[in-house]
Amino acid sequence: MDEYKLQGLTCGNCAREMEEEINKLENGEGSKILYNSSKMMLSKGVDMQKVEKILSSDGAVILKEHDDAHGHDHVHTNSSTMKILLGISTIIFLAAIYVDTQWNNPVPVIMYLTAAATSGYSTFIKGVKNLLKFKFNIDTLMTIALIGAFSIGEWKEGTLVAILFGVNELLEGMGMEKARKSMEELLKVAPKEAILIDGDQERVVPISSLHAGDLVLVKSGQKIPSDGIVATGKSSVNEAAITGEAMPVEKEPNEKVFGGSINNEGVLKVRILKEYKDSSLAKILHLVEEAQETKTPTEQFINKFARYYTPLIMIISVLVMVVPPLLMNGDWGAWFYQGLAVLIVGCPCALILSSPIAIVSGIARNAKNGILIKGGVFLEQLGKIDTIAFDKTGTLTKGHPYVEQMVVYDEERFFRIAGSIEKTSSHPIAKAVMEKINDENISYTEPEEINTISGQGVSAIIDGKKFKVGNEKSIDFSLPKKHREDIQSLKDNGYTLVIVSDDEKVLGLFGITDEIREESKEIIGNLYLAGIRNTVMLTGDHNMTAEKVAKQVGLTDYYANLLPDEKVLKIKELTSQGKVAMVGDGINDAPALATADLGIAMGKGTDSAIETADIVLMQDHLGKLPSAITIAKKVNKIIKVNITLALGLKLIALLLTIPGLLTLWIAILSDMGATILVTLISLTIMLGEKRNAA
The missing domain is CATH 2.70.150.10 (Calcium-transporting ATPase, cytoplasmic transduction domain A)
Incomplete structure (x- = not known):
């Protein structure tokens, strides 16, 4: 397989259709278009001219090697152009509405057509090409709906549909631009x-x-x-x-x-x-790329929906136009009018809005709480989560070492010697020791000589006598039973040891660990209240440390000694039992973040984890996660209500075609009425924020 980078790939369903067409070419079997990473895996011997022609049908091109560095600039320029066109289209549309109320002349019609062409010309061109090929998808339906609306004089309705569909395409393209950029950011961590x-x-x-x-x-x-x-x-x-x-x-x-x-x-x-x-x-990097191409249940549903929805609406419309005149001596003109009305009813305007407005409202409210959600599908997923898996370091803990336990045998020299030696080191463990010593207000003695012993620690000459600060390997004399027991006790409790000694005896022991975040226990409790059933910790640390953290914060389970690929396997195991979110902050978490149903990164974690994740907690703590889940659940509930209303009103309108009572006004009312209802209901998500602010 040869790999190619693509530019201009903005539609997941279109990517699937192009992949199917390429697979039909000679030697094209097995070729794949990876929508999430904007790549194409092409079988050997495929006619490249035919492949490029198929790609160009949806505005996609193969990115040449020398253009690779500018790929995102092109995407950014395209989205900026689309924003400008939508802005211009909206202004013309609003002006046309005003002019329409003031004068009765062709000017408003010209303005409506101009606004529709400005925002929907690409959709119209694709739709016309699809019609000529008898290829039916959402672009085809939108094109027929526009033609139908304009042919019966509903300029305002047709223009609004064109603008809303343009906004939908823009949001999808912007989301994918971010997802693809995350992959490139992740690859930068590799040594060159x-x-x-x-x-x-x-x-x-x-x-x-x-x-x-x-x-x-x-x-x-x-x-x-x-x-x-x-x-x-x-x-x-x-x-x-x-x-x-x-x-x-x-x-x-x-x-x-x-x-x-x-x-x-x-x-x-x-x-x-x-x-x-x-x-x-x-x-790790390969796992992330592979996991990002795994289709979510939502994506699979959208693909299936797109295959059947458009042809179904068109078939119903044709049947309404043809069956009554042929079988029931109906009037051709009247039933053609009814068929056009069905197209207006079938216009997916309210269905398109049933989810995005609710999602945008949920995203906006969470953003005010300092939670960045990268796309609507991730907000929907958050509302379905029942299990959350956490990385330990930097997530449930603060991510830097500190002294939690000490055993002091020589109070006079223990802190003074440790401080004198460790103050010269930038090692994370030395910093942890110094933080503890600084709390004791100890005065130091300047070492006469200091040496680093690799793999053991540091030795120094202080007041003419040799001292050491290091691990167990730094001790080269026999230890009393009490000292051995204290060392073993600290190790059994999951601590990293720092031993302060002279040439004959141990002065004391520091037990180093990673500090648990103060808020972790309360947040875990709030997650249970928000509807989360299971909380699990996945860590590369040893079992004793993992058990200690899990008990202190109240987790339902934990798994220790895991490498990144083992975390991925554990996430896959958990996802077989329910909807799983993974929370982490390091590159080692990136494969698990990508493999989970939902990836959540800490705001001050590595760039790779943040870019790979679907949700970023900007405060660098988990405090607002329970409220984000509550908001997401409300969004999902409202989306279900909106879809029921949108389809319900359309179904009622369609049933009116049976006695021949469907009119354009009823058709428009069912579509616009559903649109208004779903919009108002979706905006109630923002009311909670206003009440909180008050």
Whole structure:
């Protein structure tokens, strides 16, 4: 399969239809158009001229390689042009209504036609082409509806339909522009180059050229290019891009490292075990791309609806025009009039508005609460969620280490020595220790000499005596039973250890953990009140820490020691049991965010998680999530009411065709009446915000 990037792909249903046409071409079987990522997977040997012709029927083109960097500029320009055209069309439409009430002449008609052409010319052109091919979709119905409305003199109605359909297309295009940009932002986190050690020489090479067995040099602050094993050197490595954990992991020879993780200090030589395309980070990025192409139940319903709705309306209209005159000696002119009225009734204006206005109102109200929802389908999904899965670090916890437990054996020297040594370090754990020591108002002694011992900690000479601050590996003497028991107790309770010692004994212990957000427990309780049945934590941390956090905040379940692909599998397992939302803030969460029915990111998390997610909590906490769910449930309820009203009024109007009582005025009233009702009902969503503000 050859992969191509597309530009101008703005309609999911059209993408499906073009894919079907390409599959009918010689050698075209198996070709795919990926609407969400705006890509095309094309089988070998397909006639490219025919493919380009099919794409051009919906305004899509293959993006050339040299135009790739400007792809989003083109999309942005197109949406800006569409906004301008819709604005001009609306102004002309409103002016035509005013002129229509003042003078009885052809000027208003010309203005209505101008407004309709300005906003709906692309739909009309597509619809005419579809009619010539006997291809029936929403564009075809809209075109016939416009012709029908104008042919019976309903200029205002036809123009309004054209404008509203243009707005709908604009909103869809803008949503997809954001979704596609998120994919490109995610890809930027991948390392681009590596320092390859070739004999006695070092040279910078693209990571795509690395092979298993190559030896690379990774300096302090650089990304490890692919999964491998440490050949020489010791350092702490930030694996947050893979595991999501804030705590750096100490690495020494023969220990494995992940591609995409960052070397904090020192120099490492890493033996590559996998090509980058097979690395953990590459798999994460692939999982995100794959998950974004998975169709939601809502998308599947829309595709099926689009296949049957338009032909059904057209068939009913033709039957109304033809059957009574042929079988019941009806008047051809009268029943043709009735058939045109059916087209007006069949105009999907109220149906189109039954959902968007309610959704826009819900999105606007949530935006005022600091919750960014990227599209209507995500708001609808939020109202259906019954299970929420949380990442731990940075979501339920604050995402930075702090001292929660201490065991002090030598009060006189413990804080003073620890502070004197750790104040010189920028290591996250050192900062956590210093925050605790600063609370004690301890005066420090300036070290006479200080050395970093990779993989162990730091040693220093203070007042002529050697001291160490580090992990268990920094201790090179026998410990008393009490000390061993205290160390084991802290480890069993999920703490990272910092041991302060001299050459003969331990002065004390710091138990480091990630601080739980103060609001987490209350928010979890509020989520249950909002109708959420299950709250689950998915974390790469070890079991004791996970259990501790889950109990403290009141979660129904937790799963520990999970890598990103294992989080994805767990999300898939949960989605088989209900509607699942995933809340996270790191790139390691991105595949799970994309795989879940709904992805929710913390506002100050990584760009990849935010861009991949469907909903962003801008306050960087979960405080407003319960209210967002309540609003979403109200939106879903109103959408159901709106659809019932829109279809119900149209059904009543259609039933009037049986005795031949349907008139254009009744047809227009059923459509416009339904439109007004669904609009007013949808706007009630905003009333709650006004009452809250009052």
